[in-house]
Amino acid sequence: MTDRMTLDSVEKEKEVTVVEIQGGWGVRQRLNQLGIHRGDRIVVKRSGIMKGPILIQVHGIEVAVGRGMAQKVVVDVVQ
Amino acid sequence: MKEKDTKRETRATRAPQKYRNHPQIVLIGQPNCGKSTLFNEVAGYHSVTSNFPGATVTYTRSQVRILNHIYDVVDLPGTYSLTSFDQADRETQNYLLTQRVDVIINVVDASLISRSLELTLQLMELEIPMVLCLNMVDEAERKGIKIDVDKLSMRLGMAVVTTVASRGIGVKELFRSVLRTEHVRKKARHIRGSRDVERIIASLTRLLKQIIPNEIPFSMHLLATKLLEGDPYFEEILRTVRPDLLEKIAEFKQQLAQSHGRSSDEVIDSERHALSMSIFEDVSVVTKPQVHWRDRIDNLLMHNLWGYVFLIVFLFLFFNFIFKGGSFIETPLLAFFDKVSLLLKGTVGSDSLFSIIVNSAFAGMAGGIAVVLPYLFPFLFGLSLLEDVGYLPRVAFLMDVFMHKIGLHGKAIIPAILGYGCNVPAVMATRIMESPRDRLIASLVAAMVPCAARMTVILGLVGYYLGGNAALGVYLFNLVVIALSGALVSRLLPEVTPGLVLEIPAYQLPRLKVTLLKTWLRLKDFIVIAWPLLIVGSAVLGLAEYYQLTDGINRILAPITSLLGLPAKVGMTLIFGVLRKELSMLMLFQALGTHDVLSVMTRGQILVFTIFIVFYIPCVATIGVLYRQVREKGMLAIVGFTFVLALLLGVLTRIVALLIW
Secondary structure, X not given: OOOEXXXXXXXXXXXXXXXXXXXXXXXXXXXXXOOOOOOOEEEEEEEOOOOOOEEEEEOOEEEXXXXXXXXXXEEEEOO | OEEEEEEOOOOOOOOOHHHOOOXXXXXXXXXXXXXXXXXXXXHXXXXXXXXXXXXXXXXXXXXXXXXXXXXXXXXXXXXXXXXXXOHHHHHHHXXXXXXXXXXXXXXXXXXXXXXXXXXXXXXXXXXXXXXXXXXXXXXXXXXXXXXXXXHHHHHHOOEEEEOEHHHOEOHHHHHHHHHXXXXXXXXXXXXXXXXXXXXXXXXXXXXXXXXXXXXXXXXXXXXXXXXXXXXXXXXXXXXXXXXOHHHHHHHHXXXXXXXXXXXXXXXXXXXXXXXXXXXXXXXXXXXXXOOOHHHHHHHHHOOOOHHHHHHHHHHHHHHHXXXXXXXXXXXXXXXXXXXXXXXXXHHHOOOOHHHHHHHHHHHHHHXXXXXXXXXXXXXXXXXXXXXXXXXXXXXXXXXXXXXXXXXXXXXXXXXXXXXOOOHHHHHHHHHHOXXXXXXXXXXXXXXXXXXXXXXXXXXXXXXXXXXXXXXHHHHHHHHHHHHHHHHHHHHHXXXXXXXXXXXXXXXXXXXXXXXXXXXXXXXXXXXXXXHHHHHHHHHHHHHHHHOOOHHHHHHHOHHHHHHHOOOHHHHHHHHHHHHOHHHHHHHHHHHHOOOOHHHOOOHHHHHHHHHHHHHOOOOHHHHHHHHHHHHHHHHHHHHHHHHXXXXXXXXXXXXXXXXXX
């Protein structure tokens, strides 16, 4: 049984795999552009205060993702 | 390699005639890949480089002599893919699709090659001769990525050259490759992916070629792929040519979606992603990266508590540096110009028409040098430094949560910060916002941020006559009003902001030469545009006074001045504030005929005047750039909003002043 959640609720320094990007064409394409695709490995580096953005590392790049955006990314925690 | 003739264009839809004779070389790559650095290396310093995405918002062109051939080299704004989300992307897309391009130099940050290849694969679909410039190879090796250049070149079917543009390494070899590629005119070909997807793309391409063989000026294969991806930009192109075909496209998309069990754009995208990953894995060896000091800094600077503490400390130091540096230079300069001005009056007199024009023009010129430049230079220098280091994207991360309170997201802080220097580049920087609504609100905020000119007015009037604390008060009040205005307008335009997705690039050590050159490039905008305006404006005011036109104008503006409780004489100066904000102050001295404003106006009146000047409509240059960014309606809305706001705040200040003093 894998742990499935949205990206915004992942703990710091946890590694996850993208399962699905919900939301419309725009959200998908914008995340894709910065290297976030279905199946990609992501490490959550930090999480801003007061439901601020989260900072992730994907393909060796750091990307800031707003909380709302992060809620649309469904991930599995890598055991 | 020698620079021959360079020309900077702000914006153009077509290349001017004189440029069409030479081969057109276009630099394109993802944000922060070092395109502009490379461009500056070959073309002299003409393009603004930065360590944040969206530094190049318009393209820059330069004519360059390379190995005895003359080329036009164009630096396009960085883009992640050929699908555009903001106006900077669109500029690049438009250029590639509609302009003549002989060779594409695809600049790739070698340390980010797996992601960058996705753009490369799309560019190859354009079927234009192409060279891959593998930049920042030193950085890649630090990150533990080693790339087999020959293998990559074979897989892509194009020349691949490694460079470290910031140190000029490999640039000659790159252009030698470009020369060869241009000579043989070998077009790039798209790489085939999985068979069933290729089949659908190919049959759509065939169909498009049959039905609209001549209507599309770029590769039909690219059009087919982008239509299957559901890109609205390309759908629009098709709609203008053959709207009835869109239905047919929907069928193709459905076919693709059904065979893969997910939407057609996802199919195309994963196809491309898989392809670039497979190339990446094939050509590179990844070892453990060396840990670098840069990786540790963010533990402090992006920390949930310390990050904000450092942000405040940096801003405090930053503004202190500007004020201290500025006043240090300003005082002796003012004294000097006062002496020269007296000398001038002694020579040409001060009664004849000629002498009035000369004296007022001189006052305008001196004001520009002594009052504006001392603050503008340290400001722009400091800002360039922050940009080059790569701090701004971190600020966007820290401020995201607060920007949401005014209905925007973190990226909007970048134009706001730029606005402290000048609102014009700030409004231009709103191009990095994705939705028109965000662009409008960010433009309003950018146009209201107290720019260097307004800062001069606040310091010169309130600071000088009412004290430093009062000036600081006006400043903070201004920020509160901006935040409230942003919040108000977001409520009026209730649309969810697309949200923050922003690359946080690695810190870079800035190079003094580059930072200074960039400061100069931005300072030049003031010197060529604003400064002449100031001189002409002063002369015009002198003339108006000579012909006694000022009374008439003051009468027309009497409703405003009397509502604000200001002397009728200041009416004229309000108009000058539209040209440049600091002109209002300089003209105030001239209109009142004294530098001792307190002898003619009360403290309350000075405060009201300042508040009104600071808030009412943006200056002409800002209005011009607003027109370009948010069109006529947005511009008029912002102008109207700020005018009404300034009147309200002016009256409010008047009442408060009456209660206090």
